[in-house]
Amino acid sequence: MLFNSIEFLIFLPLVFILYWFVFNKDIRIQNLWVLVASYIFYGWWDYRFLSLIAFSSLVDYFIGIQLSRNQKEEQRKWLVAASMVVNIGFLGFFKYYNFFAESFADAFTFFGRSMDPERLSIVLPVGISFYTFQTMSYTIDIYRKKLAPATDPVSFFAYVSFFPQLVAGPIERATNLLPQFFEKRTFEYGKALDGMRQILWGLFKKVVIADNCAIYVNDIFSNYGDYSGSTLFLGAVLFALQIYGDFSGYSDIAIGTARLFGFDLRKNFAFPYFSRDIAEFWRRWHISLSTWFRDYVYIPLGGSKVSKGKTIRNIFVIFIVSGFWHGANWTFLFWGALHAVFYLPLLLAKRNRTHTTDTVAAGKYLPTIKELVQMGSTFLLTVLAWVFFRADSLSMAFDYLSIIFSMRIFELPISDFWTMNTGNHLLYLFFLIIGFVLVEWLQREKNHGLELDTEKVPKPVRWVAYYVIIICCFIMNGVQQEFIYFQF
Structure with a gap:
């Protein structure tokens, strides 16, 4: 469902009226209504992919609970790795399968061997890059003990599928959005x-x-x-x-x-x-994505607190990965690498935080x-x-x-x-x-x-x-x- 469509013009007031005037007595019922409305909103595009977002939510819901109960570091690592495998696996299959298959074949051709990989007719689920990153940040934050897991499945499922930002962001952190589902909400006119x-x-x-x-x-x-x-x-x-x-x-x-x-x-x-400058541009453009890569990729790699060579490596990693996040095409990878090149002089001159x-x-x-x-x-x-x-x-x-x-x-x-x-x-x-x-x-x-x-x-x-x-x-x-x- 598009924001600039007649369907949404009807959908939004209907959801709003029921939310504030019918289901306003009980926050749990409100959350359930948000969940139902979000699934209707997403299913309007293609109801078949509702199972995908539901399964992803279910996996991370149970992994989050197990992470809080298990104090053994090795087992906790296996749990968060399982979350990564499921989420990145879905994302990799639907978004990048054909890209990797064709690139693999091109590599063989370069060395004088021909290869004709099977190309699949895969429909890319709308918003998969956004809600996948949203659920991954949830399990990572629980693993880092920055967040307590949600024990109410309705609230957690509503957080993952929250319709205003479901298909194109902002990419919400559980530390910001999830607690709001447990707080009583009152209508504020202003x-x-x-x-x-x-x-x-x-x-x-x-x-x-x-x-x-x-x-x-x-x-x-x-x-x-x-x-x-x-x-x-x-x-x-x-x-x-x-x-x-x-x-x-x-x-x-x-x-x-x-x-x-x-x-x-x-x-x-x-x-x-x-x-x-380019550094400021990236602090102001797609902030939810750039901060996601900063917190979950750049800093774990050492950020800028390592040698100059490794810092340059880290900069290229996050920009190239950011480019690849946008799509399975060499153009996006080059776009990301180009921004890393633009950023590099600022980094070397120590002006990237001006x-x-x-x-x-x-x-x-x-x-x-x-x-x-x-x-x-x-x-x-x-x-x-x-x-x-x-x-x-x-x-x-x-x-x-x-x-x-x-x-x-x-x-x-x-x-x-x-x-x-x-x-x-x-x-x-x-x-x-x-x-x-x-x-x-x-x-x-x-x-x-x-x-x-x-x-x-x-x-x-x-x-x-x-x-x-x-x-x-x-x-x-x-x-x-x-x-x-x-x-x-």
């Missing part, structure tokens, strides 16, 4: 109102920015050989805006929806395109020239890397970039966009993007673009803003696009 604002802003990002950028991105990347270098560069920029609007838009809708039900999810994006807590131009309307250059150069690096993320193959990505870095970059893109025959659509989109970036800049110290101080912003101004966004969503609602991260 919290719900802010949740609605965040949902509206998320829909604007998705429907207006991401889906309309996709029209040009899909055309340019599909026919990149026919266009000028300047057009290809603009296509890469539009994809940077598309994937940000698409993914952060989903996170905004998820976080806002959770707030309607009294839950607080982790912040997943913190205006990443206003970062002053911007850990501050926001660019905090308390000011305009950045300094230095900050503007830093943001511009960081954005340019991410745009170039996004080409590998979006391309179908490495050869396509290199061809795409070779055109950008050729004399064809000096050809004006006007004629190219004219041949796309989209009328004034691009002009409207251009002004909407400017407005979008301006709002994000002004709100960069807030949690989301529509977080408003009701005491400072007059009510008429707030309602004008809401109606403008809603009208834009209706007017610019073209071809409905699936959320990009559904494929991961």
Whole structure:
């Protein structure tokens, strides 16, 4: 079920009304209703994969209990290893089987032997990368004795399948979300109102920015050989805006929806395109994933508290694994490795922690020239890397970039966009993007673009803003696009 669908428009109010007005007397009944609603939400896509998420939940539920009861270190290691095998096994089969089979065959071909592996027609379950990491962090935290296991199966199953963030995050830690299922929840008007604002802003990002950028991105990347270098560069920029609007838009809708039900999810994006270096970018982009790899991969490998050589190794490991998490394609691996290369100079110069807590131009309307250059150069690096993320193959990505870095970059893109025959659509989109970036800049110290101080912003101004966004969503609602991260 898509957030930007008629089905969800009916589903959400129905679940909300029953949750607060029918099942509000007993928290256990509320949790059961959340579980039922979450399974309906997930099963709407393909009910057959409900058994997969249920089995994964069941395995980790019992392993969590056994980990708390067993104090023998060797047996505890076997238990957490069993959880890893089950979860990574499912993920590896559904997501990576064909990739490894084809890569294995290619390796044999390289050495002069032909091999034709059997390719399976595997349907990738939506959200498997997200809920798999969520359940793995649960068992790891219990093994580390940072968390007591859940003894109520309904609450635990509801935590794993919580519908607002089930299929595209944020990747929730049990230490944050699970305890909220055991606390009595009361409806808070202010919290719900802010949740609605965040949902509206998320829909604007998705429907207006991401889906309309996709029209040009899909055309340019599909026919990149026919266009000028300047057009290809603009296509890469539009994809940077598309994937940000698409993914952060989903996170905004998820976080806002959770707030309607009294839950607080982790912040997943913190205006990443206003970062002053790549290290800051990764502290602000897909925060739940980057911190997951930091806590469960980077630090266990030694982090930065080992020799310089091992620290560099660790950086490459987490970036490459992060790339591979996104998909079974060499383009994602290269994208991750490229970000490791971008990160390396900061690490060697010991400047990778320069911007850990501050926001660019905090308390000011305009950045300094230095900050503007830093943001511009960081954005340019991410745009170039996004080409590998979006391309179908490495050869396509290199061809795409070779055109950008050729004399064809000096050809004006006007004629190219004219041949796309989209009328004034691009002009409207251009002004909407400017407005979008301006709002994000002004709100960069807030949690989301529509977080408003009701005491400072007059009510008429707030309602004008809401109606403008809603009208834009209706007017610019073209071809409905699936959320990009559904494929991961």
